Amino acid sequence: xxxxxxxxxxxxxxxxxxxxxxxxxxxxxxxxxxxxxxxxxxxxxxxxxxxxxxxxxxxxxxxxxxxxxxxxxxxxxxxxxxxxxxxxxxxxxxxxxxxxxxxxxxxxxxxxxxxxxxxxxxxxxxxxxxxxxxxxxxxxxxxxxxxxxxxxxxxxxxxxxxxxxxxxxxxxxxxxxxxxxxxxxxxxxxxxxxxxxxxxxxxxxxxxxxxxxxxxxxxxxxxxxxxxxxxxxxxxxxxxxxxxxxxxxxxxxxxxxxxxxxxxxxxxxxxxxxxxxxxxxxxxxxxxxxxxxxxxxxxxxxxxxxxxxxxxxxxxxxxxxxxxxxxxxxxxxxxxxxxxxxxxxxxxxxxxxxxxxxxxxxxxxxxxxxxxxxxxxxxxxxxxxxxxxxxxxxxxxxxxxxxxxxxxxxxxxxxxxxxxxxxxxxxxxxxxxxxxxxxxxxxxxxxxxxxxxxxxxxxxxxxxxxxxxxxxxxxxxxxxxxxxxxxxxxxxxxxxxxxxxxxxxxxxxxxxxxxxxxxxxxxxxxxxxxxxxxxxxxxxxxxxxxxxxxxxxxxxxxxxxxxxxxxxxxxxxxxxxxxxxxxxxxxxxxxxxxxxxxxxxxxxxxxxxxxxxxxxxxxxxxxxxxxxxxxxxxxxxxxxxxxxxxxxxxxxxxxxxxxxxxxxxxxxxxxxxxxxxxxxxxxxxxxxxxxxxxxxxxxxxxxxxxxxxxxxxxxxxxxxxxxxxxxxxxxxxxxxxxxxxxxxxxxxxxxxxxxxxxxxxxxxxxxxxxxxxxxxxxxxxxxxxxxxxxxxxxxxxxxxx
Numbered sequence: 001x002x003x004x005x006x007x008x009x010x011x012x013x014x015x016x017x018x019x020x021x022x023x024x025x026x027x028x029x030x031x032x033x034x035x036x037x038x039x040x041x042x043x044x045x046x047x048x049x050x051x052x053x054x055x056x057x058x059x060x061x062x063x064x065x066x067x068x069x070x071x072x073x074x075x076x077x078x079x080x081x082x083x084x085x086x087x088x089x090x091x092x093x094x095x096x097x098x099x100x101x102x103x104x105x106x107x108x109x110x111x112x113x114x115x116x117x118x119x120x121x122x123x124x125x126x127x128x129x130x131x132x133x134x135x136x137x138x139x140x141x142x143x144x145x146x147x148x149x150x151x152x153x154x155x156x157x158x159x160x161x162x163x164x165x166x167x168x169x170x171x172x173x174x175x176x177x178x179x180x181x182x183x184x185x186x187x188x189x190x191x192x193x194x195x196x197x198x199x200x201x202x203x204x205x206x207x208x209x210x211x212x213x214x215x216x217x218x219x220x221x222x223x224x225x226x227x228x229x230x231x232x233x234x235x236x237x238x239x240x241x242x243x244x245x246x247x248x249x250x251x252x253x254x255x256x257x258x259x260x261x262x263x264x265x266x267x268x269x270x271x272x273x274x275x276x277x278x279x280x281x282x283x284x285x286x287x288x289x290x291x292x293x294x295x296x297x298x299x300x301x302x303x304x305x306x307x308x309x310x311x312x313x314x315x316x317x318x319x320x321x322x323x324x325x326x327x328x329x330x331x332x333x334x335x336x337x338x339x340x341x342x343x344x345x346x347x348x349x350x351x352x353x354x355x356x357x358x359x360x361x362x363x364x365x366x367x368x369x370x371x372x373x374x375x376x377x378x379x380x381x382x383x384x385x386x387x388x389x390x391x392x393x394x395x396x397x398x399x400x401x402x403x404x405x406x407x408x409x410x411x412x413x414x415x416x417x418x419x420x421x422x423x424x425x426x427x428x429x430x431x432x433x434x435x436x437x438x439x440x441x442x443x444x445x446x447x448x449x450x451x452x453x454x455x456x457x458x459x460x461x462x463x464x465x466x467x468x469x470x471x472x473x474x475x476x477x478x479x480x481x482x483x484x485x486x487x488x489x490x491x492x493x494x495x496x497x498x499x500x501x502x503x504x505x506x507x508x509x510x511x512x513x514x515x516x517x518x519x520x521x522x523x524x525x526x527x528x529x530x531x532x533x534x535x536x537x538x539x540x541x542x543x544x545x546x547x548x549x550x551x552x553x554x555x556x557x558x559x560x561x562x563x564x565x566x567x568x569x570x571x572x573x574x575x576x577x578x579x580x581x582x583x584x585x586x587x588x589x590x591x592x593x594x595x596x597x598x599x600x601x602x603x604x605x606x607x608x609x610x611x612x613x614x615x616x617x618x619x620x621x622x623x624x625x626x627x628x629x630x631x632x633x634x635x636x637x638x639x640x641x642x643x644x645x646x647x648x649x650x651x652x653x654x655x656x657x658x659x660x661x662x663x664x665x666x667x668x669x670x671x672x673x674x675x676x677x678x679x680x681x682x683x684x685x686x687x688x689x690x691x692x693x694x695x696x697x698x699x700x701x702x703x704x705x706x707x708x709x710x711x712x713x714x715x716x717x718x719x720x721x722x723x724x725x726x727x728x729x730x731x732x733x734x735x736x737x738x739x740x741x742x743x744x745x746x747x748x749x750x751x752x753x754x755x756x757x758x759x760x761x762x763x764x765x766x767x768x769x770x771x772x773x774x775x776x777x778x779x780x781x782x783x784x785x786x787x788x789x790x791x792x793x794x795x796x797x798x799x800x801x
Contacts, residue, residue, distance in 0.1 A: 019444055020084050023057035024091035026050045026070060034095050037072035042079070045117055045495070051317045053258075059366075060444040070095060118204060121489075121498055122543035122555045124167075124593035124613055126150070126205040130197040132707075135238070135755055135764040135795040136723075139248075140192045140200065144223065146703045146725065148611070148654040148668035149207055155783045157274035158246060159304030159335055162192065163780060166207045167615050168648030168672040169220025170697065171624060172566050173587070177224040179362070180214060181378050182455065184566070185433045186329060186358055192225070196250040198236055198795070199266050201226045208591035208615055209541050209557040212487035212502035213437050215453035219563030219589050220617065228252065235798040242768075242791030246272040260318040262325065267309035274302035274338075276786040278398070280776055282343050283784070285397040288406045297398040299338050301348050306333035312362075322364045323376075329358035340419055341625075341638050342781050347418040348400065349392030352574075358382040374439040384429040388574040390417040391424065391465070424464040425574055429567075432456045445491040449502075455481040457567050477571045478511040481564060496547040504539040508564040512582055535586055537562045555595045555613075563587045565623060569640040578625070579639035587642070589619040599656075609656045615672070617648040624694070644678035646694060662711070667704040674699060689736055696781060700730035715759055723753035723768075734782045744778040764795040 022041075026034040033054030040047040041058060048056040061084055068080045068091070075095035082091050115127040126147045133143050141162060145152040153163035153170065164174040176183040176192065183191065204224040206214070214222050237251040252266035279296035287293050308331025314324040332355040339346050361379045368375035395403040395411040403411040416422050438450045459477040487502035510533045541559030548554065565584040572580035592615060599609030621642040650672020657665045674697050679690045693699065705725040713720045727749050735742040750773060755766035767790070771777065774788035 018063045019060045020063060020087045020089060021057055021059045022061055022066070022068070022082060022084055022089050022091065023055070024093060025054045026056060026093045026095065027054050028075065028095050028097055034070075034072055034075065037070055037075070037095065039093075040069045040071070042067040042069050045120070053317075060441060062444060068093075115202070119597070120545055120547075120553065121211070121500055122545035123209055123211060123500075123557055124149075124207040124555065124595060124615065126203075126207075128203040128205065130200045130202065132721075133197040135198075135757075136753060136766045136768060136793065138197060138768075140195055140197055140203070140225070143197060144192075144203065144205065145727070146668075146705065147205060148703075149613075149652040149670045150205060151670075151698055151701055151729075153780050154785060155780050156299075156302065156338070157244065157276060157304070157786045158248075158270060158272040159274070159306060159333065164223065165697065166205070166221040167652070167670070168617055168650060168674045168697070168699070169208070169589070169619075172569060173218070173220035173563055173589075173623070175210075175214075175216045175218035175222045177214060177216070177222060179227055179378060180224060180435050180437075181360075181380050181433055182216060182453075183225075185380050185382050185431050185455075186331070186356055192223075195225065195227075196238070196248065196268060198238055198250055199227055199252050199268075201228045208561075208593050208617065209543055209559040210561070211500065211543070212485035212504065213449055213451045215435060215437075215451040215483040215485045215504070217481070217483060217506055217561075217563045217586075219561040219587055219619075220591075228254075233799075236796070238793060238795040240791050240793035243789035244273050244276055244786065246274075246789075246791070248793075256316060260315045262312075262314060262316040264312040264325070264327075265310070267307070269307040271305045272303070274304055274786070275299050276789075278343065278784045280784070282778075282782045283398060284344075285399070286403065288404050288408070295398050297400075300346070300400040301336045301351075302338040303336045304333070305335075306331065308332065312360075314362075320365070322366055323362060325360075325362045327360040327362070329356070329360065329382075331356050337418075339783075343783055346396055346398055346400075347390075348394075348396045350388075350390040350418040352386060352388045354384070354386040356382055356384045372441045374441065375437070377434065377436040379434040380432075382429075382431045382433075384431065386427045388423060388425045388427070390419060391422045392418055393422070422465050423574070426462045426464065427574075428460050428462075430458045445495070447489050449485075449487040449489065451485045451487075453481075453483045455479075459567060459571060476513045477567065478509075478513075479567050479570075480509045482507045498545045500543040502541055504541075504562070506535070506537045506539065506562045506564060506586075508535045508586075509533070510570065510582070535564060537586060537588075541591075551599055551601045553597045555593070555597070557591075557593045559591045561589045561591055563589075563623070565640070569623060572639075581639040581641065584623055584640060585621045585642050587619060587621045587623050589617055589622075591618075592616045605660045607656075607658045610654070612651065612653040614651045615649070617646075619646045619648075620644075622646050643676065643694070646675065647677050648672050648674040650699075662709045664707040665705075667702070669700075669702040671700045692736065693733065695733045695735050695742070698729045698732045702726075702728040714756070717759040719757040721755045721757075723751070723755075725751040725753075744782050745776065747775065747777055749773075749775055749777055762797055764797075766793045766795070767791070768793075 026037050026039065028034055034050050037050040038047055039050065039056045046058055046061065048058045050056045063085050065083045068082055070078045070093055072095060075097050078095055080091060080093055082089060115129065118127050119125060128143055128147055141152045144150050149167050151165040153165060155161045163171055166174055178186065207221045210218040210222045214224060233255050235253040239249040241247055248270050250268040254264045256262040275298045277296060277298050281294065284292045284294050310327060310329045312325040312327035314326055315321055316323050335352050337347055337350040337352065359381050364376035366374045393413055393416050395413050397403050405411045434454045436452050439447055441447045457479040483504060483506050485502055485504040487500060490499045539560045539562045543557035545553055545555045564586050568578055570580065570582045570584055572578050593613055595611065595613030597611040600607045623640050624643050625638050625640050652670040654668035655666065674694045676689045676692050676694055678687055705723065708722050710720040712718055729747040731743045731746050733743050749771050751768065751770045752772055753766065753768040755764055757764045770789045771787055777785040779785055
């Protein structure tokens with residue numbers, strides 16, 4: 001009760017304070033609008049970006065005298081004093097153009113205010129900026145893998161399936177978003193493997209506790225990819241080529257005229273043979289007499305190809321909309337499947353093909369309908385199609401040859417195909433996903449956020465190989481999910497204290513329809529068996545931060561989080577060797593985070609920042625893909641199961657240092673336990689796995705990287721950058737059973753790279769050497785990833801046309 005009275009007191013006190021808006025126009029000396037410049041109120045986190053017509057506006061500012069700092073890539077930094085004592089104050093500012101490279105450094109610092117604003121809300125969050133990575137041979141997943149508390153689990157090379165681990169929670173407990181829309185909407189051909197860093201503005205990684213505006217059942221955290229949305233006329237294109245015949249290329253462009261009409265286009269093409277070598281105790285051939293013979297071989301059917309494009313047209317920064325864009329997204333991929341969940345038996349002739357067509361509507365408007373109410377909506381409809389083809393009947397070894405039996409004859413697969421029975425299975429899905437957010441800014445210090453996510457999926461399967469009478473008995477699935485949230489954000493004590501309180505309502509409805517033969521009174525008829533389930537649940541949470549000093553912040557967050565089973569977990573996904581399990585229960589977890597952040601603290605030309613946090617995850621009915629105690633080589637498909645009670649407790653830390661604009665050093669580490677906490681089964685029997693580390697989860701990782709920039713070493717106004725990166729993963733078990741061979745060895749991988757930015761920065765040439773000592777790298781169920789590899793990339797940028 002006291003807490004509610006205190007909360008109302010803050011709202012009441014803030015509501016009576018006098019606030020106004022500071023607005024105006026920023027131009028260069030030649031009267032050209034200073035599009036993209038940043039206007040910041042000194043000493044605060046309030047800022048505005050200058051629009052295409054030179055206008056800016058900073059809203060909800062308390063009456064008083066302030067200093068405005070105006071920064072731009074094309075001009076010298078300028079300060080202007082302004083007094084606000086009325087609802088609106090107008091100020092016109094003229095900037096002096098400059099080629100001073102120091103101006104660039106200052107603008108980068110100001111743009112980081114978006115990052116700082118996100119971090120200061122109290123959530124356990126990493127904000128990854130992609131500016132430098134866009135010119136290098138880095139995939140988006142590699143950027144994530146180098147971030148504190150994040151581990152990317154990938155079954156091989158380019159295009160292979162990916163699993164995300166955040167602080168001991170993994171799989172579908174981690175939700176992936178593109179601008180707040182679930183990534184699954186776009187289909188497998190449009191993924192974080194496919195989206196290059198050049199198309200991304202930033203990546204927000206929320207660990208454990210997820211803000212209400214990302215309305216979804218993200219039990220263990222969320223990764224929100226923010227695509228570039230700038231309305232400035234730009235063109236960027238890049239192409240890279242490297243080991244294993246790997247090609248990665250992309251482009252993106254934006255054009256906007258004076259009326260606000262905006263057109264955006266982007267595309268990508270990726271290809272790799274993925275024919276890297278594999279070796280060691282997890283790679284062997286079975287001799288005719290049944291002996292296991294360790295071997296070293298190249299993957300022989302592991303090709304991946306994907307391409308896609310995105311086109312948007314509409315209006316930006318007009319009176320009736322800040323952003324109104326209608327878009328279409330198309331993508332396709334082809335993926336050869338080299339083996340099942342384990343590497344014990346290679347496949348030949350098993351592959352999947354997928355395509356997706358997506359129509360989207362994005363709309364946002366500040367002061368929507370009336371002042372102080374902001375509104376945004378993202379609605380996406382997609383038609384996805386996937387084919388899994390598996391008709392080859394022979395067994396093969398790692399040399400790409402047919403396996404030979406005891407009497408010299410080729411060995412037939414006992415199921416008639418590489419995995420299970422022969423199939424040409426067509427899976428069609430129609431998905432509607434809509435996310436809407438209303439934000440009411442009561443005043444500068446208080447706001448309410450209402451968010452709703454609606455997700456509907458219709459799925460049908462058609463196996464072309466099955467006889468017609470069997471097709472009449474194919475099951476169909478419908479899934480509908482709604483997540484509604486309400487949040488209240490408050491700032492107090494001159495914004496030193498920030499608090500976010502939220503509640504979430506989850507509901508999922510599943511319809512499973514399966515025709516069956518029923519015999520009654522001697523007559524057999526076809527009856528459609530319909531299974532329906534509805535799951536309404538509530539969750540809630542809180543995140544808070546407090547600035548002891550401007551450089552020292554402490555954070556704490558907690559959430560009762562809910563996750564509903566996905567369509568793949570319940571209905572299966574043949575291309576990923578996932579078996580169906582429609583009886584999965586929702587998983588629940590009590591998540592806690594506490595942390596401290598120091599910096600960035602500047603001493604002369606040195607800058608240091610340090611962060612550390614602890615966390616716990618207490619989960620019930622956790623949904624995992626478990627291997628149990630099975631070690632049979634023939635078992636290559638696994639379902640998802642409810643694991644019962646689990647507990648993860650751990651900590652992470654990161655350190656960043658920079659000297660001038662030349663030397664950058666960063667390191668981070670993460671360590672946790674992830675224990676199975678069910679001591680007895682439903683019948684009271686003792687469980688042998690009680691208090692054991694859950695297998696197939698790397699629980700101790702360390703990352704570090706160093707970058708050094710040489711200014712004008714070869715040409716005037718050029719820059720040569722050198723990079724070094726390392727990653728360490730402690731050994732972890734892949735099975736429940738305690739055998740030496742179930743553990744991966746310790747992994748220590750090192751990379752080197754360099755990039756050269758030509759004068760005017762339009763062309764950037766980069767070279768990367770990955771895993772330079774050709775160490776074995778393992779992941780899900782000890783699947784080996786690529787060894788030593790080299791890549792060359794050319795990046796081109798045109799900012800004005």
